[in-house]
Amino acid sequence: MTLHTLNASPASAAFADCLRLLTAGDALLLMGDGVYAALAGCSHRAELDTSGAMLYVLRDDAAAAGVLDRVDGVTVVDIDGFVTLSEQYARQLAWF
Amino acid sequence: MIYALLVMSSPASGQCAMTAARFARGVLARGHSIKRVFFLDAGTGAGSATAVYPQDESARLQPWVDLAEQHGVELSLCIASALKYGMLDEAEATRYDRRRGTIHPAFTLAGLGQLVDAAASVDRMVSFGG
Numbered sequence: 001m002t003l004h005t006l007n008a009s010p011a012s013a014a015f016a017d018c019l020r021l022l023t024a025g026d027a028l029l030l031m032g033d034g035v036y037a038a039l040a041g042c043s044h045r046a047e048l049d050t051s052g053a054m055l056y057v058l059r060d061d062a063a064a065a066g067v068l069d070r071v072d073g074v075t076v077v078d079i080d081g082f083v084t085l086s087e088q089y090a091r092q093l094a095w096f
Numbered sequence: 097m098i099y100a101l102l103v104m105s106s107p108a109s110g111q112c113a114m115t116a117a118r119f120a121r122g123v124l125a126r127g128h129s130i131k132r133v134f135f136l137d138a139g140t141g142a143g144s145a146t147a148v149y150p151q152d153e154s155a156r157l158q159p160w161v162d163l164a165e166q167h168g169v170e171l172s173l174c175i176a177s178a179l180k181y182g183m184l185d186e187a188e189a190t191r192y193d194r195r196r197g198t199i200h201p202a203f204t205l206a207g208l209g210q211l212v213d214a215a216a217s218v219d220r221m222v223s224f225g226g
Contacts, residue, residue, distance in 0.1 A: 005224075007105075007226040008226055032226060058115070083122040090220070096112075
């Protein structure tokens with residue numbers, strides 16, 4: 001059970017590598033340029049959905065990118081939520 | 097729980113370094129403690145006392161200084177990275193014949209052993225990069 005954090009564009013190698021390791025039972029928090037992977041209806045989002053992992057997006061970063069109202073199905077969290085995720089998952093992998 | 101943070105993100109690009117500072121504050125707010133924040137590579141820029149950021153952007157240095165001064169959080173800059181990025185304390189400035197130090201006194205220069213020590217002794221290690 002790993003908390004993955006992705007701070008990289010969905011077009012990056014980091015995204016592809018992260019996707020390869022994501023399994024059901026893991027959580028993925030999208031931040032920075034990673035928030036674009038949360039966009040409902042895009043192909044990268046569909047790939048994340050099929051991984052079975054719980055999907056989260058950092059509120060401030062999604063708002064800054066202008067995608068906050070287009071991430072249906074992904075749980076929006078603030079910093080407190082990020083801390084809570086780190087409590088629940090003993091390991092974190094940072095992709096960037 | 098006891099946390100340690102590893103910050104590799106440059107404070108000069110993107111939000112991640114400041115997300116790390118907000119995360120640190122959130123960790124403390126939820127009743128946990130932080131053994132150390134270790135800054136590596138471009139992350140060491142967080143300790144700059146001389147960098148100047150646009151006035152309409154959020155402060156990059158003060159959130160870290162507040163964590164150190166108000167909560168006793170240890171802020172360690174990887175010394176090998178720091179020197180390459182021009183982050184010197186007074187001792188290193190003297191050693192390398194630079195006019196003066198460039199890091200804020202809330203930060204200290206430390207070896208990688210401090211990162212290993214933190215990783216081996218805490219409940220949660222959270223990294224910030226990119």
